[in-house]
Amino acid sequence: MVAGYEGGKALAVIKYSEKVLEHFRNPKNIGMIEDADGQSTVGSPACGDQVSMFLKIREDRITDIKFLSYGCASNIATGSIITEMAKGKTLTEAKAITWKNAVDELGGLPPVKIHCSVLAIDGLSRNPGL
Amino acid sequence: LEAVVKKMTPFLREAYFLPESFTKRGTEAAEVIDQSNRVLLDAFNIEDGEVVYTSGGTASNNIVISGVLRDVDLREAHIVCTVIDHPSIVNTYEYYRKKGASVTFLKVDGNGLIDPEELRKHIQTKTVLISLTHTNHTIGAIQPLEQLLPIIKEQNPKTRIHIDATMSLNAMALDLSQLPIDFLTFSGHKIYGPKGVGAIVFRKNGPLKPILFGTVTTSPFSPGAENIPGIVGLSEALRIATAQREAYLHKMRPLQERTIKRIESEIPDVVLNGPRPHPEGNLYTFSVKRAIDNINFSFRYVEGESIMMFLDFEDIIVATGSACASSDLKVNYVLSAIGRDHEMAHGSLRITPGWGNDEEQIDQMIDRLKPIVSRLRAQAPCDRYF
Numbered sequence A: 001m002v003a004g005y006e007g008g009k010a011l012a013v014i015k016y017s018e019k020v021l022e023h024f025r026n027p028k029n030i031g032m033i034e035d036a037d038g039q040s041t042v043g044s045p046a047c048g049d050q051v052s053m054f055l056k057i058r059e060d061r062i063t064d065i066k067f068l069s070y071g072c073a074s075n076i077a078t079g080s081i082i083t084e085m086a087k088g089k090t091l092t093e094a095k096a097i098t099w100k101n102a103v104d105e106l107g108g109l110p111p112v113k114i115h116c117s118v119l120a121i122d123g124l125s126r127n128p129g130l
Numbered sequence B: 001l002e003a004v005v006k007k008m009t010p011f012l013r014e015a016y017f018l019p020e021s022f023t024k025r026g027t028e029a030a031e032v033i034d035q036s037n038r039v040l041l042d043a044f045n046i047e048d049g050e051v052v053y054t055s056g057g058t059a060s061n062n063i064v065i066s067g068v069l070r071d072v073d074l075r076e077a078h079i080v081c082t083v084i085d086h087p088s089i090v091n092t093y094e095y096y097r098k099k100g101a102s103v104t105f106l107k108v109d110g111n112g113l114i115d116p117e118e119l120r121k122h123i124q125t126k127t128v129l130i131s132l133t134h135t136n137h138t139i140g141a142i143q144p145l146e147q148l149l150p151i152i153k154e155q156n157p158k159t160r161i162h163i164d165a166t167m168s169l170n171a172m173a174l175d176l177s178q179l180p181i182d183f184l185t186f187s188g189h190k191i192y193g194p195k196g197v198g199a200i201v202f203r204k205n206g207p208l209k210p211i212l213f214g215t216v217t218t219s220p221f222s223p224g225a226e227n228i229p230g231i232v233g234l235s236e237a238l239r240i241a242t243a244q245r246e247a248y249l250h251k252m253r254p255l256q257e258r259t260i261k262r263i264e265s266e267i268p269d270v271v272l273n274g275p276r277p278h279p280e281g282n283l284y285t286f287s288v289k290r291a292i293d294n295i296n297f298s299f300r301y302v303e304g305e306s307i308m309m310f311l312d313f314e315d316i317i318v319a320t321g322s323a324c325a326s327s328d329l330k331v332n333y334v335l336s337a338i339g340r341d342h343e344m345a346h347g348s349l350r351i352t353p354g355w356g357n358d359e360e361q362i363d364q365m366i367d368r369l370k371p372i373v374s375r376l377r378a379q380a381p382c383d384r385y386f
Helices: A018-025 A073-086 A091-095 A099-105 A111-125 B002-012 B024-043 B057-069 B087-098 B116-122 B145-155 B228-243 B245-266 B304-313 B333-337 B342-346 B359-379
Strands: A038-043 A050-058 A061-070 B049-054 B078-082 B102-106 B127-133 B160-164 B183-187 B198-203 B270-272 B295-299 B348-351
Touching: A018 A073, A018 B304, A038 A111, A050 A073, A050 A111, A061 A073, A061 A091, A061 A111, A073 A099, A073 A111, A073 B304, A099 A111, B002 B228, B024 B049, B024 B198, B024 B228, B049 B057, B049 B228, B057 B087, B057 B127, B057 B160, B057 B183, B057 B198, B078 B087, B087 B102, B087 B127, B102 B116, B116 B145, B127 B145, B145 B160, B228 B245, B245 B270, B245 B295, B245 B359, B304 B348, B304 B359, B333 B342, B342 B348
Parallel strands: B078 B102, B078 B127, B127 B160, B160 B183
Antiparallel strands: A038 A050, A050 A061, B049 B198, B183 B198, B270 B295, B295 B348
16 A cells, blocks of 8 residues: 555545544553663754654563654654554564555555654664664 | 625626626626726725736736736846745745846844835835735734835835735725735635635736736736636625724734733743734734734644644644645745744644634633643653753
8 A cells, every 4th residue: 555545546635544643642652661771862853853762672572662752643643553563573573664564554644744754663763772 | 704605606607698798698797897896996995996806816926926027028127025925926936036037035024024124225226026915824924014115116116016915904904095006916715705716906007917818808817707706705705804894803802812812821832923913903003013813823842733633633723834734844934034943833833813713712722722732742752852
C-alpha cells in the first residue's frame, strides 16, 4: 500500500486515516523512561518537529519503549505505532522495522505529512540502544 | 448568511440569459448586474466607477496586477508590495520580478505594519504600481491607508494604487471619494457571501488592460458568461456588511477582548502575534491597527497543527501557521516576516470569531484549549531539553 492511498483509491490528500487519528488522540507509550538503556532525540524546535525515544532492553529484547513528541498528528501517531511495533521485539527485529511498515500499519498518510512521520522512525533507528 | 443565500437562490434559474441581447431575458440579466454594480459603487462611495466580477480575491488581484503591467516595458517598471501581502499579490509580484521588473517587497515591523518613511523611500519615478493588503489575513494588521496613500501620491502621482480589502469590509468602510485608491479588490466569502466570486472596483478609464479574452458582454476584463447568482450574492453580502458594520463591531469587540485576555492570563508561554487591539478602537477612524475579528497566538513548546486537530475533534475550527500544516514544510511567511522564530511560528494558532459565535463559545473554546495545550506540552520533549 502506498502512503495516501487506501484500498487502491486515493484519499483526499489532506485526510488522516481513522487509525492515525486514534493514535494521535490516544498515543501509546507516551512519556519517558528515567533509567533508559538507550535514549535518542532527533529534530529540533529550531527547524521543525522533535522526537525523543527511550528504550529499556533485557537480553537483546525491547522490554519497554516510550517516546515524547513536539510534533503534529502525523508525527505523534507514527511515534505511537512504531513504539507498539517495536515493543517486545528483539533488537534485530526492531532494526528491521521500516518507515513504510509503520505507515502501512497506520493505514497510510497524506503525502504532505510524510516528512513529519519520518522523524519518528529516526527516533527509533538512531537510538543508541538499538 | 441566510439572507444572502435566499437572495441568490432564485438566480440559479432566473436571469439565466446572457446580458448582451435586447431581448426581455437579456435585458433582465443586464439589469441584475447593473443593480449589483450600483450596490458596490455605493458601498465604496464612488460615483463614476467600474466594476469587474471575478472568481474571487485571487483572480481580482491577478487581473489588476497583470492588467496594469500588460503593456508596460518590464525592464523599465518598478512595482511595490509588502512581504506580508496575500500570496495572490506576493506570488504575482515574484513572477514579474523573474520576468525582469524591478520589485520592492517592503518589510514590516514586529506588528506587521509598514514604516511610512520606508515607503516614501521606495516610491520612485518609475514605480508604476503598488499593491497593499489593507487588513492582513494572518495577523489582522491594518495598514494606515490615510497616512500611507498621500505619501505615495506625493512621491509619484502616476503610481497606481491597488488595495486588497478582502479582510476589511465587515468592519471598515473604504471611501474611494476620500482615498486615492485606483483599484480595490475583494472577495465574497469573507463578507458572508458566496465562495468563488469576487470583484474589482476602480475609477472609470483606469489604466487596466484585459488579460482574459473571449466574448465580452458586460466587462472587457471578465469575458464569458456571467456568474449571475454569485454576483447577486456578492452585492447582497456587501450591502448587508455595510449596513451592519456597527453591529459587527459591537459583537466582535468583546469576543476578541475576552479571547486575548483569557489566553494571556490562563495559558503560560504565549505571545500575541500582530498589533494589540486598540482599547477603545473606533473602526470608523483609521487609528485601529488590528482587525476586530482576528486573534493570533503562538504557544511555545506546542506544535500548532496538533492543537488545531484536537480543537477540530471538539468541532472548533481554527487555523495554524505551523510548518507541519504547509505543503512546503515552511512556517507561515507572515509570522516569519514579523520576526517570529521557527518555533514560535510552528506553535501558532489563528482564531477568527464571526457572526456565528458568542461569548459562551469563546469560553468553551478556551476551556478546551487549556488542557489541550497542557497535554501536548507534557508530551513534548522541548521543555526538558531547552
